[in-house]
Amino acid sequence: MILVSDGGGSPLPSLSRQLSPGDVNMDLTMCGLLVERAEELARLYAEHGNWNDVQDIWFDERLSNRSTRGSSQKIYRVLTSRFKNAPTALPNPSILPAIFDECQTTRDKAQILYLYLVSDDSLVRYVVHEYVARVAQGKQEPLDFSNETLIQILDRLEYSNGGGFDYAESTTERWCEGFRSVMREIGVLDGQQTIVGDPPSIGDVPLLVSMGYSYGVDGDEWLTEPRGLFYLFQPEDRWEEFFDRVASTDAWEYLELHGELDLRPTDGPYSWVQDGGAV
Incomplete structure (x- = not known):
């Protein structure tokens, strides 16, 4: 890559x-x-x-x-x-x-x-x-x-x-x-005959998985390279909305690190599954 x-x-x-x-x-x-x-x-x-x-x-x-x-x-x-x-x-x-x-x-x-x-x-x-x-x-x-x-x-x-x-x-x-x-x-195209699509809406659960994937695959740079959001064709001006959505669950939280706000899983990226869901 x-x-x-x-x-x-x-x-x-x-x-x-x-x-x-x-x-x-x-x-x-x-x-x-x-x-x-x-x-x-x-x-x-x-x-x-x-x-x-x-x-x-x-x-x-x-x-x-x-x-x-x-x-x-x-x-x-x-x-x-x-x-x-x-x-x-x-x-x-x-x-x-x-x-x-x-x-x-x-x-x-x-x-x-x-x-x-x-x-x-x-x-x-x-x-x-x-x-x-x-x-x-x-x-x-x-x-x-x-x-x-x-x-x-x-x-x-x-x-x-x-x-x-x-x-x-x-x-x-x-x-x-x-x-x-x-x-x-995945919701990019609407209807059998449509060939031009739009970024899809993302439900809460696939959003948590997409964020966990982004966090796990791109290391410390994941907030500027959220692979899961890239793959679902989300433009950069929507990322903050998605970050806020996951931070509103019990699975993710904003933390202040070295004077900057960071977004991290509260435990492991998929711990919310064992915990019975976070949405």
Whole structure:
């Protein structure tokens, strides 16, 4: 991860435009966030504590419901990859069911699962970072997710071996539709036909997770580089509002350190889960 400036002094997370070919996958064409399936896997993991048991139960239940094994394997592989490869800054999958129980809407759950997708999928992360830069730079209609704009972004990707993004047009278009479906699930796009979006409203629970993720991944600089808010396309002029919202809960508090006001978790970033909720 490289931090670059948008030209206005505001740092934003970015990726080198060079990725290894093996870093790029097109699984988004079929899977998206799959909130219900992901929640089911998280609950199985919380109950059984290891992925081997979860896998056995998952496939037994799928086959008994006449699902095809190939489809079940793909969904299982994609979703568990997001959980297994999640950074420690995100909640351990074992506590996700308790977090989901605090959520008010499916969108709340989707915004949380979206952070796991971005962390796990290099191509999605690359494209999200490009849109983060567009928002920070104040571009007109920065959240334009038309095929034309998405393909322009993908075409700028260079592999470390010197090659470029090169998939069949139909595959790329399906990927673009899959990416838009994720944007709809997290509230950026409104409606099936909409291609230009706005920063989504963030519920209390996904906000706490986004702030915990930002705090855990960016160290002491997290207040100027709140990764979770970047990834949800929130402009800088709204950050103070979000900081005040979490400080109004029992989970976070403002502290004066070295003459400056700082925002910190009152305990661990996700201690509010064990404490029965903080909102």
